[in-house]
Amino acid sequence: MAKEGVDMTEETEYMIDRNAGKEAVNVESPSNAKEMRAVVLAGFGGLNKLRVTKKAMPEPQDGEVKIRVKACGLNFLDLMVRQGNIDNPPKTPLVPGFECCGIVESVAENTHGFEIGDRVMAFMNYNAWAEVVCTPVDFVYKMPDDMTFTEAAAFSLNFVAAYMMLFEVASLREGMSVLVHSAGGAVGQAVAQLCSTVPNVTVFGIASCFKHTSIKDSVTHLFDRNADYIQEVKKISPDGVDIVLDCLCGENTGKSLSLLKPLGTYILYGASNMVTGETKSFFSFAKSWWQVEKVNPIKLYEENKVIAGFSLLNLLFKQGGCNLVKSAMDKLLILYEQKKIRPVVDSLWALEEVKEAMQRIHDRGNIGKLILDVEKSPTPLMANDSTETSEAGEEEEEPEGDNDSKERMPFIH
Structure with missing residues (x-):
């Protein structure tokens, strides 16, 4: 009662x-x-x-x-x-x-x-x-x-997901570089803020052009999602990036993997490219799936690259990760009270x-x-x-x- x-x-x-x-x-x-x-x-x-x-x-x-x-x-x-x-x-x-x-x-x-x-x-x-x-x-x-x-x-959801991907999965450290898709979204903005708490982290943001004016100050370099951002990133960082955070899937998977440095980490945490219309489309699902570069374990081994997936809700509700999430939340609330992050x-x-x-x-x-x-x-x-x-x-x-x-x-x- x-x-x-x-x-x-x-x-x-x-x-x-x-x-x-x-x-x-x-x-x-x-x-x-x-x-x-x-x-x-x-x-x-x-x-x-x-x-x-x-x-x-x-x-x-x-x-x-x-x-x-x-x-x-x-x-x-x-x-x-x-x-x-x-x-x-x-x-x-x-x-x-x-x-x-x-x-x-x-x-x-x-x-x-x-x-x-x-x-x-x-x-x-x-x-x-x-x-x-x-x-x-x-x-x-x-x-x-x-x-x-x-x-x-x-x-809660956006900052905990961003924190755990950056620090628990990818081990973000001083001097690293991060490429984040959908940089104007809630997770993208959380990623940018958390990266700013670590010295000398370079953030490459991918977003639609109409968002650039509003978010340009939150990232180091900003590119149009519809342009050839791969070549633009390589002009600035010929060796690629240390971390890629991808919520799109589809054709962006292969592009993102190609940008990873040796010992770099690619994290898939969503698949929004599979949503194109108001209702579920099996054609869009199939198209996104076939655009994904088939991952060859031998190629990963040869190139020293890491592929990871992250689902905060599965971690919480299916995999017993409450203590891990609480630890991340405690650290995030300290950063909030220090006014280093804000939604x-x-x-x-x-x-x-x-x-x-x-x-x-x-x-x-x-x-x-x-x-x-x-x-x-x-x-x-x-x-x-x-x-x-x-x-x-x-x-x-x-x-x-x-x-x-x-x-x-x-x-x-």
Whole structure:
């Protein structure tokens, strides 16, 4: 039983049991206090599979804390989950999202280290995009006093992934060089900041041209992703680079391997090139796969090159890496408190604007992190798009031309 500030009455318990399984209760009753808003993915596919609805509020089990969510992180991986473009996708319907932050609302029995009122950020194995979440304490971290909820939602996944790839996998040291794809994204910006904490590290950033003005000061050299960046990098560093961080896969794999110095490390941590349209495309998957240079172990041996893969969520939820991640988080929070790193936030979106936010990631338009602000009120045009559904639970088609009139939320720089 959770330890809460107010005990639940027998009448309230009866109302919850009586209404168990119902999507929403239209009449006012004590059970409404035990419901929450959440983003639900009804099935794998396009944006029309997402909607905001009411769900039963979870309660913490032994070893868990219950968090009143303030903000959630939105990542390219969430787009791939929506399409079902991942290995062993979970069953739908589901609540997406892998990271959030908020205030501890209750603490279950046999749970230690956290108290009601603590400001925290947490990793989730799905279910993050909701007003309330419950998660084991192994995945929860206290926020620094001066960290905002917006920053916290942009911090955990991206900075931990960047830190572990650079320092745990690739052993970044003074004087090394790093090439990072998608340098304008949240991970790319985290990589650039962490590299700046090590003396004389050269960062080669690859990004779309329209992002260059905003991110040019965060990297040493910046190149257009559509240009022949291989030759440009070799003009500056004829021997190549020490570390490559690749979230694209496809044809970039072979190019990146060709840039590695002897004893260099190539790390694949994503495959965004496999996403080209709104829904999953087997053609895009096949094209990306066949563009990957087939890795020859003998060639690796002869050239003294290292190939690695990194998945933070698999490390956390499938491979028991909680202690490794906690160690990385502790070091990152020290760097944050020293003001050496700080998340770059692209924009804030209400839960009801999740489709528009996800489209911005699909279009590779973001510079830094997109945040779902749970307490934010949506703009009217966007709210209708994410909550209006047909009787079958699918989004009604919009009249042509409506999309052109929708305002984007102001971006944070």
